[in-house]
Amino acid sequence: MEARRKGKGISRKRSWRSEEDEILIKYIKRNGLGNWNLVGKNSGLSRDGKSCRLRWLNHLQPGLKKNLPFSEKEKLVIFSEHAVLGNKWSDIARHLPGRTDNEIKNFMNIHKKKCLKNGVISIYPPEISMRYTHNGITEFPKIASSGDHDSVVHQLVELMDLPSIQNTEKDVIDILLSPYLHNPHGSFELLPQPHLAGAHQSWNTSFNVLSSEQCSNLSIADLLYSDYSMDDDLDCWLQFISSSGWEETSLPLQSRLLREYTASASGIFDPNQTMVW
DNA sequence: AAATTCCCCAACCGCACGATA
């Protein structure tokens, strides 16, 4: 009635009361799991079978880790499986005892939303996305959310305020990557981009300089997690690039060139420094 | 303190698929 008065129509949602839960649990204890439609009809609940099934699976069945936040290990499993399976929530849930598909779906949807809001393109932590980097080529991780591919790319284009490019993933990636390719110290660095402010915070990690080997194995996703600002010495770097035949070289060779260059650079960069997450 | 906005998560919807009649 309240909803109707507010002109929003009648709400379809009705939360389960504890009395209803008790009835459902008793019914299933007595009759076992079987035909959910019969549960709806015979339990005395004014709920349909689907609703009963959902309530049981997501909240009442034994062994659920209800009210326990996902552990870091569980999160890693989710990301790892999602990178392979995509939105196959029930398949992912099979790897996590006590967790439901709905729970995982909610977690990922919230996570994706945060990534999108913060301008983080890769939804996966680097340790996951690096797994899918082979021979220097990374399969770009799935981005965000609902909607078809084009609409996702369109979202990105809007989000990143890139007005005049084609709506293709390649164009978006090219533009996203371009700032990194001009770093003079052998580490890939991110140009100042206000729309990416705070992006690195999503993993609660710190990101130090990468060694050149690490750079050569980096994925787009990993690059997008860095939060370094552009170095002033751009001209020097560009000069090095143009004289090195960089464009024609293979990734391993580029890696070596980077190493050589950084070794001769001002000492800001330590080629042996490791990445800290 | 009150109003508003944000965010999370439980509940719902529609569709696909397999089993059965």
Added chain:
DNA sequence: ATATCGTGCGGTTGGGGAATT
């Protein structure tokens, strides 16, 4: 072969508490 039913799945919605103004 096909109609019906039950189940499972993924996408979406909206209630309500938390955070912010």
